[in-house]
Amino acid sequence: MSSLRQTDVLVIGAGVLGASLAYWLSVTSGCKVTLVDQEDGVARHASSRNTGIVHRPFYLDPDTKRVFAASARLSYPLWRGLAERHGLPWSQNGTVEVALRDSGVGTLEKYVAWAARNGVDESELELLDGREVRSLEPEVECRSGLHVRTDASVDFGAFTACIGSLAFRNGVSFLGRCKVASVRQKAGSTEVLFSRGSAAEGARCSLLVNAAGGGALDIAHALGLARKYSMLNFRGDYWAVSEAFGPRIRRNVYSLPRHPRFPFLDPHFVVRPDGRRQIGPTAVMVAGPYAYAGLGLLSAPSFLSAPLGPKLGLLSDPEFASMVLDEWRSALSKRAMCARVRRFIPGLGASLLVSRGISGVRSSLVGPGGLVPEALVFHGESSIHVLNYNSPGATGAPSYAARLVADLRDSGMLKGLEGAPGARQGSVWGDLDAAAAA
Ligand SMILES: Cc1cc2nc3c(=O)[nH]c(=O)nc-3n(C[C@H](O)[C@H](O)[C@H](O)COP(=O)(O)OP(=O)(O)OC[C@H]3O[C@@H](n4cnc5c(N)ncnc54)[C@H](O)[C@@H]3O)c2cc1C
Structure with a gap:
């Protein structure tokens, strides 16, 4: 040819x-x-359709996510250097990862140990009790929190x-x-x-x-x-937080994932590098990798592509099926979405979510053992x-x-x-x- x-x-x-x-x-x-x-x-x-956080690898299991953890550690100074040299936004506002119940405190302690194994310097982190988190971020309620000073918000x-x-x-x-x-x-x-x-x-x-x-x-x-x-696609939807409320919170606030068996984080409060505040993303199962609105049933046939076995296996897992339903609920109802973040930011009423933000789709590989980490x-x-x-x-x-x-x-x-x-x-x-x- x-x-x-x-x-x-x-x-x-x-x-x-x-x-x-x-x-x-x-x-x-x-x-x-x-x-x-x-x-x-x-x-x-x-x-360009993501949360925009340059993550420090404190929350990545050094055994099962070894490559991502090492890549995150090594890439951090490279992105920061690129931002400095080319005048790109780099807002090192930090993150607070919060545990809402006593049972989560052990997970935060495990994160501190993972951070050390992943090469995060101990000066970058601080484990706080609920009162200390409140003095850092008065709108946030939790049992305990891990303050990561070096997470940065950028425009990828x-x-x-x-x-x-x-x-x-x-x-x-x-x-x-x-x-x-x-x-x-x-x-x-x-x-x-x-x-x-x-x-x-x-x-x-x-x-x-x-x-x-x-x-x-x-x-x-x-x-x-x-x-x-085979592939399953999960859409992350975001909501913009009103300017009257958003700036009361200065850091990104994440809560511990409710389904740690699956590679999704629960919706969080995000500070964008231009100062906008958003909550999100969801992990709504959609039919194709570019289904940015609706179900995407017309946009791509990948939902039904072979092999079907691994997908059917996953869908028959009760925890996964209940997570899928929860996520759809959050996509359809602003109140349901807001309720997930109100668990740790009680002052964030649904009326403070003023418009939908961008959506991005994560395409996850499913194999015989389920979702690939x-x-x-x-x-x-x-x-x-x-x-x-x-x-x-x-x-x-x-x-x-x-x-x-x-x-x-x-x-x-x-x-x-x-x-x-x-x-x-x-x-x-x-x-x-x-x-x-x-
Ligand atoms: C909601 C959400 C939030 C996220 N938040 C973060 C975060 O805060 N921090 C972080 O580090 N990561 C985050 N991520 C992950 C991160 O965004 C992705 O890992 C990364 O962008 C993947 O980059 P990529 O180049 O592989 O994919 P993409 O950016 O999707 O690029 C793939 C390209 O391939 C092209 N393409 C596909 N098929 C074809 C074809 N047949 N022919 C020609 N071109 C084709 C597409 O047009 C596309 O441009 C998030 C992801 C999502 C979805």
Whole structure:
């Protein structure tokens, strides 16, 4: 097929992960890199539709979330450095994680131990009783709280745009409005065809890097990978808090998750970097990765895509089914949503939630063991696929992407594609190996 563009590395997905991968590839190798997205710009989906917190990894189990925890720790100074250098918002307002009952106090103590194992300095944290939390945040009621001073509020959409533009300056090409519709492996290369209506017809690459978020599993399946996994999509809705009440709370306030078996946080109170206050997100099960309103039944068929077994297994779990119902209730009723946050901010009446905010969708991988806790990487003959790259994925992207690029280099997958010695100099994120040290 003559109209296929030739490129060394094709990165699918211009979210925070794909843009970070393209950036690291551009500073560590001289190969020709093309970043492709179905949208006409970067960060149009999860990467700009999120809570916007650069998380310290105090709440991540160092055994089951080891990679996310290490990526979050290593990425924190990289994001802060990028914000300083490029004048992007970085609001280090901190977070208070609250326990509402005595039973939660042990969980906060466990978080302190996890924080130490995940490399969070003890000066960043403070365990408080309910009275001490109240003197910090007079509107918050709880039994106990963990004050994390260093969590920062940012705009990950702006961060992604910044790192993407640095990659483009380094020679990465961007193909927008190109939805990857089919992929096939040829001897030593991969051919990708875009859906009709795309600006270009397709591309042939020596290495395919699939960072397509909610679209990543379909692409992996097309190459015969990750066949035992399917995807469920959960929408996070937010509500804007009235300016008359919001500024009375200065920090992000999270409550301990009520369903720690599942990788969702309960709705929290969020301080955005521009000072707006919001509550959210929910985790409403929807039919597709771009179902930002309603059920999304018309927007995508992924709800019914194979394999169905893992999804049915999960839906027959009574705790999961009850959580799904609760979340739908919160999506349909402002009062129900508000009630969840009033448990720890009693003064927040439903009338103070003045408008709906953005919504974002988390695409979660479901396997034979249920919801998968961390990102998974699958290797094809000349392709790699990142699946389930969920929260705190935006926080960890610089380091996580560096690790992937270092692995590609070390495993020889970039061999023969590298040129331009000395291209490493001048990286805004410093040295690849230091960023990848997870
Ligand atoms: C509600 C919510 C709150 C969150 N809060 C936080 C937070 O506070 N802190 C944090 O660290 N993380 C948070 N996260 C997680 C974080 O946002 C994600 O981990 C991260 O944005 C994922 O980035 P990504 O690049 O993998 O995906 P995306 O940003 O979704 O990018 C994937 C890209 O692939 C493109 N694509 C998909 N299919 C195709 C195709 N077939 N052809 C071409 N292009 C395609 C899409 O258009 C998209 O641009 C949150 C997520 C959600 C949903």
